[in-house]
Amino acid sequence: MTAHEPTSRLFKENVKAAMADQNLQKAMKNAGEGFVGKRRVAAGGVPEFDQIRDAARDLKNHVLGHLDLYLARYEEKVTAAGGHVHWAETAEDMRRIVLDICRSVDAKTVNKGKTMISEEAGINDWLEQNGIRPVETDLGEYIIQLRGEAPSHIIAPAIHVTSDEVEALFRERHTHLPADRNLSELSSMLSEARTILRQKYFEAEVGITGANMLIAETGQSIIVTNEGNGDLSQSLPKVHIVLASLEKIVPTMEDAATVLRVLARSATGQDMSVYTTLSSGPRRAEDPDGPEQYHVILLDNGRTEMVGTEFQEMLRCIRCGACMNHCPVYQAVGGHAYGWVYPGPMGAVLTPSLIGVEEGGMLPNASTFCGRCEAVCPMRIPLPKMMRHWREREFERNLSPKAARYGLKFWAAFAERPALYRLATRAAVFALGLMGRKRGRFAKLPLAGGWTAQRDFPAPEGGTFMAAWARAQKVKGGR
Amino acid sequence: MSRKPRVALFVTCLVDMFRPSVGFASVALLTEAGCEVEVPAAQTCCGQPAYNSGDRETAKRLARSVIAAFEGYDYVVGPSGSCMGTLVKDYPAMFEGEPAWAARARALAAKSHEITSFLVDVMGFTPTDMKFAGAVTYHDSCSGLRGLGVQAQPRKLLGAVEGLELKEMKDPDVCCGFGGTFCVKYPDISAKMAGDKAANIAATGAGTILAGDLGCLMNMAGKLSREGKPVKARHVVEVLAGMADGPAIGEARE
Numbered sequence: 001m002t003a004h005e006p007t008s009r010l011f012k013e014n015v016k017a018a019m020a021d022q023n024l025q026k027a028m029k030n031a032g033e034g035f036v037g038k039r040r041v042a043a044g045g046v047p048e049f050d051q052i053r054d055a056a057r058d059l060k061n062h063v064l065g066h067l068d069l070y071l072a073r074y075e076e077k078v079t080a081a082g083g084h085v086h087w088a089e090t091a092e093d094m095r096r097i098v099l100d101i102c103r104s105v106d107a108k109t110v111n112k113g114k115t116m117i118s119e120e121a122g123i124n125d126w127l128e129q130n131g132i133r134p135v136e137t138d139l140g141e142y143i144i145q146l147r148g149e150a151p152s153h154i155i156a157p158a159i160h161v162t163s164d165e166v167e168a169l170f171r172e173r174h175t176h177l178p179a180d181r182n183l184s185e186l187s188s189m190l191s192e193a194r195t196i197l198r199q200k201y202f203e204a205e206v207g208i209t210g211a212n213m214l215i216a217e218t219g220q221s222i223i224v225t226n227e228g229n230g231d232l233s234q235s236l237p238k239v240h241i242v243l244a245s246l247e248k249i250v251p252t253m254e255d256a257a258t259v260l261r262v263l264a265r266s267a268t269g270q271d272m273s274v275y276t277t278l279s280s281g282p283r284r285a286e287d288p289d290g291p292e293q294y295h296v297i298l299l300d301n302g303r304t305e306m307v308g309t310e311f312q313e314m315l316r317c318i319r320c321g322a323c324m325n326h327c328p329v330y331q332a333v334g335g336h337a338y339g340w341v342y343p344g345p346m347g348a349v350l351t352p353s354l355i356g357v358e359e360g361g362m363l364p365n366a367s368t369f370c371g372r373c374e375a376v377c378p379m380r381i382p383l384p385k386m387m388r389h390w391r392e393r394e395f396e397r398n399l400s401p402k403a404a405r406y407g408l409k410f411w412a413a414f415a416e417r418p419a420l421y422r423l424a425t426r427a428a429v430f431a432l433g434l435m436g437r438k439r440g441r442f443a444k445l446p447l448a449g450g451w452t453a454q455r456d457f458p459a460p461e462g463g464t465f466m467a468a469w470a471r472a473q474k475v476k477g478g479r
Numbered sequence: 480m481s482r483k484p485r486v487a488l489f490v491t492c493l494v495d496m497f498r499p500s501v502g503f504a505s506v507a508l509l510t511e512a513g514c515e516v517e518v519p520a521a522q523t524c525c526g527q528p529a530y531n532s533g534d535r536e537t538a539k540r541l542a543r544s545v546i547a548a549f550e551g552y553d554y555v556v557g558p559s560g561s562c563m564g565t566l567v568k569d570y571p572a573m574f575e576g577e578p579a580w581a582a583r584a585r586a587l588a589a590k591s592h593e594i595t596s597f598l599v600d601v602m603g604f605t606p607t608d609m610k611f612a613g614a615v616t617y618h619d620s621c622s623g624l625r626g627l628g629v630q631a632q633p634r635k636l637l638g639a640v641e642g643l644e645l646k647e648m649k650d651p652d653v654c655c656g657f658g659g660t661f662c663v664k665y666p667d668i669s670a671k672m673a674g675d676k677a678a679n680i681a682a683t684g685a686g687t688i689l690a691g692d693l694g695c696l697m698n699m700a701g702k703l704s705r706e707g708k709p710v711k712a713r714h715v716v717e718v719l720a721g722m723a724d725g726p727a728i729g730e731a732r733e
Contacts, residue, residue, distance in 0.1 A: 012665075019667055328654050332671045366665055368658025368672075369531060370621035385572075391533030400533060404664070408529060412537045415492075415523040416544070429496050440731035441704055450666025455673060455701035458497065458729030465490050465499035469518050 006355055008339035011362035018333040027162045028334055035325035038269025039376065045271070052261050057380045059255050060316035063247070064307060070216040070249045071298070077219025081281030083294035091121040094299050098123055098208070098241060101295055102132055105239055107205035113223060113230035114138040115210025116154055116319060117243040117299055119341045120354070123208070134208075135200050137229040139193050146173050152335030152343065155267050155321040160334045163189070197229065207237040207291070209279075211244035212318065213259060214296070217252040220280050221296065224264065224273035231277050240291035242279065245299045247315040259318055262378035267320035302354045310389045314349050316379040323373035323383060329366055338363055345373035345383040352390050361399055364390035426467055429460045436460075486514040487549050489557030489566070489591075492524045493693040494714075498728065501693060504720035505558045505594055511720075512604035514554075521548040525565040528660055535573065542570050546583050554601070555591040558716055559692045560623015561659075566591040568626050593623050594716060595691055599632040606636060611643040611718050616685040618676070618699065619652045620692035633691060633715050640718060646683040650675075657698035673702035681708045687727070689715045700729040 007014060018024055043049045063070060075085040088094035094117075102110060110127060112118065112134055124134045124145070136145040140158035144151060146169055151157030158166075167183045170192060183189050209230050211221040221242050223230045234240045250256050264270040283290030306312055324330040324344025335343030340360065342350050348367060351360035364387035373383045394400045414421045436442045436459030445457050486509050494501045502518075509516045526541030545566065549555045557563045570584040598604040617637070623629035630652075637645055656662065656672025676699055680688050688703070688710050690696050700712035711727035726732055 015665065015667060019671060328656070328672050328675075329665075329668055332668050366661075366668070368621065368654050368656065368661045368669075370654035370658070371625035372621070372652075372654070375625050388531060388533065391531070392535055393533070395533030395535075404532065404660070408532055408534055408537070412529060412534075412541070415526070416537075416540055418521045418523050418544075421523045425492075425496050438732060440726055441701065441729040443705075451662060451669075451701070453666065454670035454705065455698065456704045456729055458697045458700050460497045461499055461726075463499060465495045465502035466518070466520070466522075468499050469502065470520070 006340040006351075006359050008351055008355070008360045008363055009358075011337060011339060011366060014337035014339055015333050015366075018337045023162050023165060024160050024334050027160050028331055030162070031156065031159045032325070032331045035269065035321075039266060039322060039325065040269075042265035042269040042271060046261070046265065049262070049265070052258060053378050053380055055258050056262050056318075056378060057316060059250065059258060060247075060379060063249060063251065064312060064315055067246060067249065067304070067307065070251055071246060073216040074214055074219055074249055077216070078281065078294075078296055081219055081294070082284075083219070083281040083296060086295060086297045088121075088297050088299045089301075091299070091301055094121040094243065094297055094301075095123060095126045097297050098243075099126065099130055099132075101239060101241060101293075102127070102206050105205050105293075107132055107239070109133045109135060109200070109204040110206045110208055111201060111204035111233040111237060112136050112141070113207070113209035113225065113233040114141055114157070115208065115243050116151070116341060117210055117245055118208065119150060120245075120301065121243070121299060123243070135197075135204065137197050137200070137233050138225070139190065139227060139229075142193055142197065143169065150336070150341070153321060153324060154319050154342065154346075160336065201232045201236050204233075204237045206239045206241060207233040207235075208241045208243060209234045211242050211248050211296075212263065213256050214244055214249045215251075215253055215256050216249055218280070220253075220278045222256055222260075223277050223279075224260070224275065225277070226268070226270075226274040228275050231275060234277075234279060235290055238291060239293040239295070240279065240282075242294075242296040243299065244296065245301070246303055263318055263320055266322040266376065266378040306353055311349065311353050311386055313381050314346070314353065314386060316381055317346055317350070318379060319346075320378055322376045322378065326372040326376050328370065328372070329368070345387070346381075349383055349386045349390070357390060357393055357397075357399065361390065361394050364388075422464070422466055425464050429462070429464050432460050433462050483513055483515040484553040486516050486554045486556050487552040488516055488518045489525070489545075489549065489555050489562060490518065490522060491557055491559045491562045491693065493697070494558055497697065498693055498714065500722060500725060501558050501714040501716055504714070504716040504722045505556070507720040507722070508594070508598060508604075508606075508716055509556060511606075512598055512602040514602070517552070519548045525562045527562065527565040527569070530565065530569055530573070531659055538569075539573055542573055542584065543580065546570065546580070546587050549591075550583060550587050553590065554597065555587065556594050556597045557591075558594045558714060559694075560593045560620050560627055560629050561692050561694065563591055563593040564622035564626040593627050593629050593691065595633040595636055595719075596623075596627060596629045599635055604636075605639045606719055607639070609639065609719065609721055610641045611723060613642070613687060614644040614646050614683070614685040615687040615689050615718070616646050616648045616680055616683040617651060617715070618648070618655060618680070618688060618690040618695060620690055620695045621654050623691050624652055629691065633689075636719050637689070637715070643718070644685075646685045648679040648683045650679055655695045655698050657694045659694065662698065669698070670702070673698050674706070677702040677706055677708060680710055685710065687711045687713060687718075689713055689718060691715050693728075696728050700727070704729050
């Protein structure tokens with residue numbers, strides 16, 4: 001699967017496959033609960049956590065009102081430090097700029113820290129097509145690169161893979177190592193990957209990282225990692241390229257600190273990630289090391305069009321993954337079913353914005369509106385509300401399924417006429433009652449096959465409340 | 480108090496059609512709590528299925544009828560966090576940009592309550608002389624919990640029932656998979672979520688699962704019975720009103 005061929009439109013088929021995938025189900029079961037418990041403890045450990053969330057929300061709202069101002073300031077600062085800022089309106093622009101930079105230094109290998117923008121722009125496939133080898137250095141990204149897959153989670157890209165699968169993968173691909181080596185422990189797999197990746201750091205001409213934030217005041221970019229791979233990816237090669245989307249900008253270092261206080265706690269339940277790395281530009285004369293060239297490529301890809309719409313609040317997202325960690329739908333089907341770069345609740349809102357509601361419209365429909373995502377979102381993004389906005393757009397444009405539209409119309413025709421509704425509900429309850437009252441439930445029911453395939457459908461108790469109430473009132477009145 | 484508060488019961492479509500006893504239990508509880516209960520005849524549905532399906536205009540038409548039928552009472556109370564959440568949270572949002580209706584929607588929202596939270600927070604009610612023999616577990620329905628803050632209230636009321644033991648399940652706050660139209664649109668995911676919920680319910684060893692929303696209850700009851708797990712499902716007001724003697728949800732008649 002590549003970033004360029006979304007399968008979001010096939011969500012239903014993807015779901016079927018995901019639910020039948022035993023390895024996926026096992027992996028999701030093992031991984032899912034850890035994040036929830038850890039976040040709860042981390043958030044609970046900061047008495048003012050909710051106030052910091054408010055501050056982070058307000059901060060991002062302010063930034064979104066002044067994107068031009070802060071981005072211009074950021075560019076000035078980067079340029080003054082000897083770096084270059086490139087503006088990529090589309091994913092294609094970003095690919096072209098990346099390739100131009102790589103070619104300018106005759107790059108054969110590119111080391112990569114974790115970046116979702118790279119996924120969004122389809123950088124890896126593009127580099128390979130142009131004879132350049134991208135090497136993912138984040139352990140999870142390395143695993144899925146070996147498997148030829150896209151990330152299934154924005155911070156835990158290989159969450160869908162079981163440790164048994166990783167062991168088998170390493171044995172199959174790391175053929176230079178002794179076949180009888182012990183890989184039974186996670187730590188032994190980790191150190192094997194680490195040893196292999198260490199050597200690669202010295203081979204690459206270009207290092208690509210993402211950015212958790214860009215700081216206007218200082219012209220710096222920030223990444224947070226737990227493996228330190230980002231530091232090595234960006235400081236050893238001759239050229240460091242930062243891929244970021246526009247809305248990652250914050251005004252000051254202090255603002256960045258506000259976001260950092262909620263980011264790791266919401267994501268992994270850590271107080272801080274193990275590494276918080278600031279990049280300030282190319283190597284200066286007095287620096288002992290660092291890249292010779294420093295490039296920042298800023299991707300728009302539809303984001304500025306979201307500003308001022310009912311989807312603007314989505315641009316507050318800091319990519320912590322808390323929404324998917326807490327989403328029962330994501331937990332049931334995993335990230336690949338969503339069919340593009342961003343899964344879970346944030347993906348269900350963002351995907352239609354970035355690749356169109358025709359392609360991504362199934363995703364905002366795949367929610368019970370349980371509200372758990374919004375409840376844990378560090379940036380207080382009203383995710384269910386925005387999913388509903390997408391449903392409204394689909395409905396307005398006649399994109400929602402015909403059966404659903406007709407069903408809704410049929411139901412509304414009665415619900416808007418109380419007297420008719422009374423008659424219809426009495427008749428329906430009477431019929432259902434005749435069919436199922438004795439057993440109390442239906443194992444099969446016409447038009448409810450989806451429900452009864454795996455559940456019984458409780459039969460009505462008998463009669464409607466409204467009719468019974470009216471009768472009771474009459475009796476009372478007559479007395 | 481000079482007079483009893485006039486409370487309009489918002490029956491909800493599912494209670495109307497599938498479990499009238501929940502309606503009668505609600506009336507009994509509200510009456511015992513000192514309210515004068517009326518059931519406006521013009522009610523059908525709150526409009527949530529249309530609203531959540533993106534059909535804002537239909538939802539607004541239904542919302543206007545509900546507002547007109549219910550705004551004359553002191554309070555509007557319903558045995559569902561989901562439907563009452565629609566009145567409280569969604570109606571005011573629906574009419575943004577229509578000042579007259581928005582004002583009426585906000586006024587209605589301000590006096591609309593889910594029943595357990597109304598009994599505890601507004602009426603300060605505690606059931607007396609209520610008995611229930613056995614262990615129950617309680618599922619927090621999403622809209623009530625996260626939309627309206629209903630969590631402590633049903634537990635407080637259940638705590639006053641003699642003989643009742645509340646055994647909390649793992650993840651009581653995680654969705655059961657019903658989700659209104661979601662269970663029709665994505666029945667496989669819905670059933671998987673219901674399966675996880677049924678396992679957590681059964682693991683408590685409680686003989687009864689209680690909740691405050693009939694949709695969730697029908698979903699959980701249907702999954703429990705399909706999996707042969709002998710747990711009865713009831714709306715929390717059935718127990719609180721001492722009306723938990725009849726067949727449980729989805730249970731055969733004797």
